[in-house]
Amino acid sequence: MFSLDRFYNILHSNLISQFNGGRSVYFHPFGTYQNTIFLNDQIDSAQSTIPFKYDTFWTNEKTFFHCYFFDQEPLYDTTSTVIEKSLLTTIHKLQARKIHLFANSEHSEIKQKFVKEHNFYDWYYFFHGFAALDWYRDFQYLNTTSFDRFDKVFICLNHLTAKYRSYRLHLVSNLVEQNLLPYGHVSLFADNWQSTIEDPANPLDNRARVKIYKNLKNTELPLIVDTDTPTGSLSAGVTLNTLTSALFHVVTETVYFDSKLHLTEKVFKPIVARRPFFLAATPGSLAYLKSYGFKSFDRWIDESYDLETDHYIRIEKITAELARLCAMDRTALEQMHTEMQAVLEYNFNHFYTTFKDTIVNELVDNFEGVLRQINVGRIPGNHSRYHQRFDLDPNYLDMVKTRLKQ
Numbered sequence: 001m002f003s004l005d006r007f008y009n010i011l012h013s014n015l016i017s018q019f020n021g022g023r024s025v026y027f028h029p030f031g032t033y034q035n036t037i038f039l040n041d042q043i044d045s046a047q048s049t050i051p052f053k054y055d056t057f058w059t060n061e062k063t064f065f066h067c068y069f070f071d072q073e074p075l076y077d078t079t080s081t082v083i084e085k086s087l088l089t090t091i092h093k094l095q096a097r098k099i100h101l102f103a104n105s106e107h108s109e110i111k112q113k114f115v116k117e118h119n120f121y122d123w124y125y126f127f128h129g130f131a132a133l134d135w136y137r138d139f140q141y142l143n144t145t146s147f148d149r150f151d152k153v154f155i156c157l158n159h160l161t162a163k164y165r166s167y168r169l170h171l172v173s174n175l176v177e178q179n180l181l182p183y184g185h186v187s188l189f190a191d192n193w194q195s196t197i198e199d200p201a202n203p204l205d206n207r208a209r210v211k212i213y214k215n216l217k218n219t220e221l222p223l224i225v226d227t228d229t230p231t232g233s234l235s236a237g238v239t240l241n242t243l244t245s246a247l248f249h250v251v252t253e254t255v256y257f258d259s260k261l262h263l264t265e266k267v268f269k270p271i272v273a274r275r276p277f278f279l280a281a282t283p284g285s286l287a288y289l290k291s292y293g294f295k296s297f298d299r300w301i302d303e304s305y306d307l308e309t310d311h312y313i314r315i316e317k318i319t320a321e322l323a324r325l326c327a328m329d330r331t332a333l334e335q336m337h338t339e340m341q342a343v344l345e346y347n348f349n350h351f352y353t354t355f356k357d358t359i360v361n362e363l364v365d366n367f368e369g370v371l372r373q374i375n376v377g378r379i380p381g382n383h384s385r386y387h388q389r390f391d392l393d394p395n396y397l398d399m400v401k402t403r404l405k406q
Helices: 004-014 053-059 077-091 109-117 128-135 136-141 167-177 193-198 207-218 265-272 285-290 312-327 332-340 341-352 354-375 396-405
Strands: 022-029 036-040 063-069 101-106 121-126 152-156 185-186 245-253 279-280
Touching: 004 036, 004 063, 004 128, 004 396, 063 207, 063 332, 077 109, 077 396, 101 109, 109 121, 128 136, 128 265, 128 341, 152 279, 152 312, 167 185, 167 207, 167 245, 167 279, 167 312, 185 245, 193 207, 207 279, 207 312, 207 332, 245 265, 245 312, 245 332, 265 341, 279 285, 279 312, 312 341, 332 341, 341 354, 354 396
Parallel strands: 022 063, 063 101, 101 121, 152 185, 152 245, 245 279
Antiparallel strands: 022 036
16 A cells, blocks of 8 residues: 555646646645645656745646645635635636646535635545555554453543534543443543633533533543553554553544534544444444445444434433443453454455555546546536546556555
8 A cells, every 4th residue: 555645646646647747736744734735747756745836836827737635634614714825816816727626535515615616626535544544554464362352341532622523522521420431441631621611612512511511620631541642643653452452442533513524544443453433423424434335333332323413412322322331241242242253354354455445446436527527617617618638548547546556
């Protein structure tokens, strides 16, 4: 599997650069909006990430095929502003003469509105699936004897808890209230949790705010499982011992309150550890994951939480199932774990084999779909007036798929 460090270089080289020296733009470092980097196929691959320059990037009349990568983080109204400040002012000046792709990793109304307002072509793929395949590639070679042991019923790792991730405070407050902390490995770094729940702009339900204050005001924080110096990359930099220390994983995803589908590498941690999991995310996220071929655990737990649109009740449902599991004796839990082995093994093998094929095929096929839209002038501006078709030979696309799957 190719390295995530060269992800944009690889996509640019194989796809974007095929059209009149097309250009690509992305943010760097990973997960930030600090620097904008552009790629040009005429630059040597070792030197292909250089500081963004408007004058060299946008004024080349022969280069009007551009790809803007915004696939690392979810798209919010606030991040739309970041994009507008960094690129769209210049884009608007040249909109009539340029073709713009918006490479992204979410399904949402806000994205649909964004691409429509700014005349972008929508190129979707599962970015964090590629990230997980890179970051967790070594787990497939580990001795699996330790996978059978666990000393807690569940593990729930939480770092950031501000605003869109504040639902994690609600979840942990439930664990405190129902005395479930002794049954789990729970981390919570929440130095400013009081100001978080007092913020009127926070999407938390008032019922959750009351519960958080009641249960966390006398709780000694932070709760620490693996490290007392968490970093932004902690979700990827985990050890096998941490991942297998409990039976169930409670995956607290980046996005929870919105009506969008956007999953990160977090959901793949229990999969590579051969563990069952709850997915605390937006409604439909579990079904979204299953659409990529993974199996869930509805034979053993109530997964109706995935259909619950009330954000407060969704956490309550997850907590209720955790409480039920924690009330089971060790023998029953071990029997459940034994019964799950076929599903756990399937998910593990699927991740390292057919899943990669699936997301590579999706990425390339969706890119080809964008080209078809361009060729028929499917957005305002009718780019087909250039009397140039944007096609790639099917044999070439098959070759790209094969290359990316290696």
